[in-house]
Amino acid sequence: MTSPAAAQREIASEQSYVDTVYERLDASADVARALVKEGFERGHVGHEGGLVERDAMVFQATRRLTALNAAHDGLVFGRLDLGTGEPRYIGRIGVRDAEREILLIDWRAPAASVFYQATAADPAGVVRRRVLRCSGSTVIGIEDDLLDAESAPADMVVVGEGALLASMSRARDARMHSVVATIQKEQDDAIRAPSRGATIIGGGPGTGKTVVALHRAAYLLYTDRRRFESGGVLVVGPSGVFMAYIERVLPSLGETSVTLRSLGEVVDGVKAARHDEPVAAAAKGSQRMVRVLRRLATEGSPETPTSFRYFYKDDVLRLDEKRLAGLRRHLLQQSTYNRVVPRAPAVLADALWQQVRGERAREEGREGFLDVLVDDHRFVDFVEAWWPERDAVDLWRSLPARIAEIAHGAFRREELDALRASWDGQPPSIEDVPLIDELRYLLGEVPPRVDEDVDVPKQLMSFERREREDVRSTRSIEDDGYAHVLIDEAQDLSPMQWRMVGRRGRHASWTIVGDAAQSSWPVPAEAEQARVDALEGKPEHRFRLSTNYRNSAEIYDLAADVARRAIPGADLADGVRRTGEQPAHLEVPAAGIATAVREEAEKLLGRVEGSVAVVAPLALRPLLERELATTLASHDRLRLLDALETKGLEFDAVIAAEPDVLIGESEAGWRTFYVVLTRATQLLTTVGSTSRWRTEEPA
Numbered sequence: 001m002t003s004p005a006a007a008q009r010e011i012a013s014e015q016s017y018v019d020t021v022y023e024r025l026d027a028s029a030d031v032a033r034a035l036v037k038e039g040f041e042r043g044h045v046g047h048e049g050g051l052v053e054r055d056a057m058v059f060q061a062t063r064r065l066t067a068l069n070a071a072h073d074g075l076v077f078g079r080l081d082l083g084t085g086e087p088r089y090i091g092r093i094g095v096r097d098a099e100r101e102i103l104l105i106d107w108r109a110p111a112a113s114v115f116y117q118a119t120a121a122d123p124a125g126v127v128r129r130r131v132l133r134c135s136g137s138t139v140i141g142i143e144d145d146l147l148d149a150e151s152a153p154a155d156m157v158v159v160g161e162g163a164l165l166a167s168m169s170r171a172r173d174a175r176m177h178s179v180v181a182t183i184q185k186e187q188d189d190a191i192r193a194p195s196r197g198a199t200i201i202g203g204g205p206g207t208g209k210t211v212v213a214l215h216r217a218a219y220l221l222y223t224d225r226r227r228f229e230s231g232g233v234l235v236v237g238p239s240g241v242f243m244a245y246i247e248r249v250l251p252s253l254g255e256t257s258v259t260l261r262s263l264g265e266v267v268d269g270v271k272a273a274r275h276d277e278p279v280a281a282a283a284k285g286s287q288r289m290v291r292v293l294r295r296l297a298t299e300g301s302p303e304t305p306t307s308f309r310y311f312y313k314d315d316v317l318r319l320d321e322k323r324l325a326g327l328r329r330h331l332l333q334q335s336t337y338n339r340v341v342p343r344a345p346a347v348l349a350d351a352l353w354q355q356v357r358g359e360r361a362r363e364e365g366r367e368g369f370l371d372v373l374v375d376d377h378r379f380v381d382f383v384e385a386w387w388p389e390r391d392a393v394d395l396w397r398s399l400p401a402r403i404a405e406i407a408h409g410a411f412r413r414e415e416l417d418a419l420r421a422s423w424d425g426q427p428p429s430i431e432d433v434p435l436i437d438e439l440r441y442l443l444g445e446v447p448p449r450v451d452e453d454v455d456v457p458k459q460l461m462s463f464e465r466r467e468r469e470d471v472r473s474t475r476s477i478e479d480d481g482y483a484h485v486l487i488d489e490a491q492d493l494s495p496m497q498w499r500m501v502g503r504r505g506r507h508a509s510w511t512i513v514g515d516a517a518q519s520s521w522p523v524p525a526e527a528e529q530a531r532v533d534a535l536e537g538k539p540e541h542r543f544r545l546s547t548n549y550r551n552s553a554e555i556y557d558l559a560a561d562v563a564r565r566a567i568p569g570a571d572l573a574d575g576v577r578r579t580g581e582q583p584a585h586l587e588v589p590a591a592g593i594a595t596a597v598r599e600e601a602e603k604l605l606g607r608v609e610g611s612v613a614v615v616a617p618l619a620l621r622p623l624l625e626r627e628l629a630t631t632l633a634s635h636d637r638l639r640l641l642d643a644l645e646t647k648g649l650e651f652d653a654v655i656a657a658e659p660d661v662l663i664g665e666s667e668a669g670w671r672t673f674y675v676v677l678t679r680a681t682q683l684l685t686t687v688g689s690t691s692r693w694r695t696e697e698p699a
């Protein structure tokens with residue numbers, strides 16, 4: 001064991017190196033600031049070229065400045081002592097000295113990969129791997145791994161008990177942190193996997209899937225910045241709470257150009273944060289919705305006129321229901337509904353002209369007929385009523401009134417009732433967003449101009465429609481593609497959600513992370529097929545993470561016992577960190593649950609430094625909200641959450657209220673409970689009026 005004095009000497013020596021790196025970082029920041037200033041001055045030169053130059057210069061310099069600022073905290077975190085030569089220092093970004101010699105290697109550079117890949121079994125030339133723990137720019141601790149004792153010089157000092165254990169034991173706050181200093185080999189393999197096709201990362205709870213996926217996004221940007229920055233990287237997670245939890249990780253790795261969206265915000269212009277109750281949610285997520293929405297987007301609505309009569313000279317021209325239906329089919333064969341909006345007048349005019357027989361009319365010819373028609377408000381009104389531009393959100397709003405008629409047996413009575421109730425005057429739920437997106441694509445966009453359309457007679461090219469007042473931002477569907485799509489908690493995506501994200505990743509490479517055992521989707525096979533369809537045959541590369549870094553081994557043992565009994569085929573992780581704290585179970589009469597939960601929350605707040613969560617079944621939430629109101633108001637470390645809201649999150653301590661009630665609340669109850677049990681890093685208490693979950697073997 002190293003003496004404290006020797007450790008202090010090592011810290012002081014590392015501090016002097018770290019200081020040198022910060023001096024260079026500050027110098028680079030000064031240069032970037034000077035460039036921003038100079039850029040603005042160029043803007044005053046007065047000619048257009050000056051402005052373009054200014055914009056480019058200011059943009060580049062500002063970006064550099066943002067990256068430098070973001071990388072400031074804990075800039076230097078690693079040192080490698082190889083058998084030969086100078087040590088290599090690893091950091092969040094690369095830094096060179098005034099002579100362009102490397103001071104700090106970017107963690108994503110090939111020269112840094114050995115920092116993560118070396119193990120005692122295969123040291124790959126690394127004698128000692130050192131992690132520097134910093135607070136701001138001050139080195140506060142050192143953790144060493146001696147990987148090749150035989151090659152170590154006699155005077156080599158080895159400090160600490162290993163960086164990983166130290167990092168895992170830290171208190172948890174409201175934000176996820178980067179793990180760049182302690183990425184493990186199997187995680188590094190997934191982070192640095194080539195960007196082709198789809199990289200699928202599986203593994204049990206707490207194995208680092210989320211954190212690995214985020215580091216992978218930063219890695220991809222580093223390796224092919226041009227492609228991924230211009231094409232865009234989209235990161236999709238389950239909820240707004242989750243997105244807030246992970247939003248600091250990428251900036252702290254120097255990346256600010258990634259789009260983070262929760263599932264309720266994937267579609268531009270629509271924001272949803274509320275889940276539907278399970279029956280409606282399952283119906284909305286099901287693939288069965290596709291045909292129903294197709295009917296909605298292509299069939300006329302109750303307001304669509306079913307006949308048209310027009311007097312022209314000596315003729316009465318008629319379009320009856322059957323003929324109009326034929327014309328509708330004809331138009332929809334050409335393209336999507338909105339795309340053929342400009343063609344509708346021509347198709348109708350043609351069908352009318354074919355019926356013109358009168359002598360006088362024939363003499364004036366088709367041109368004359370069209371001249372009259374386009375100026376006649378009766379025709380204009382009819383076209384507008386028969387084939388109006390349609391907006392996806394408006395069409396979605398018509399669902400409650402139309403669902404029964406267009407479902408054609410796709411949904412059971414109970415499902416139809418649940419669907420209608422869910423839409424009762426409500427704004428879109430998270431489960432509605434993919435339906436709106438589906439409608440957007442089914443409808444397509446109204447083309448901006450039709451001048452070049454050879455099929456449309458010249459009179460009809462200028463056919464004026466009235467301006468719509470309520471045009472929505474959801475109309476545009478041309479801007480949805482990304483270069484890389486990253487899906488977190490992928491096991492929970494419904495088939496309709498897979499279709500929605502699939503449209504954004506047609507030409508993208510993908511990273512998909514998830515754990516089937518934590519899925520709350522009731523029909524996994526259907527979702528799996530939708531995932532395969534979304535990837536459109538892109539090659540899949542699979543990685544599995546095996547070690548649980550979140551829970552104490554005692555907590556994970558309990559969760560794994562539940563999984564073995566209730567979740568066939570669960571991918572169980574290895575727990576590594578024993579704390580000596582067994583999870584507690586309190587059995588109390590139903591009437592005393594709320595008080596017991598509150599008392600336990602107050603007790604655990606006193607025992608841990610970081611975050612505490614009370615997880616409630618839906619049925620108990622209002623009661624617990626009342627009971628905990630005062631405690632919640634005076635402790636911002638404490639949160640009250642539904643089971644589904646805890647997905648992907650973690651807390652120092654968790655109290656799970658009424659497990660048996662929670663398990664009974666949905667078809668995926670056991671899997672959801674497994675998620676809840678695996679959220680705590682240090683302390684876990686279950687409080688229930690029954691304890692069936694502790695021994696029950698579900699059928």
Ligand SMILES: Nc1ncnc2c1ncn2[C@@H]1O[C@H](COP(=O)(O)OP(=O)(O)OP(=O)(O)O)[C@@H](O)[C@H]1O
Pocket residue numbers: 164167168177178179182183184187203204205206207208209210211212515518549550647648649650678
């Ligand atoms: N190499 C590592 N070094 C230090 N901490 C790590 C490492 N890998 C993961 N962790 C920590 O373990 C915890 C769990 O990680 P993460 O949330 O990414 O796991 P997950 O597999 O996505 O979990 P879940 O499936 O349960 O949501 C986080 O606090 C993360 O920072």
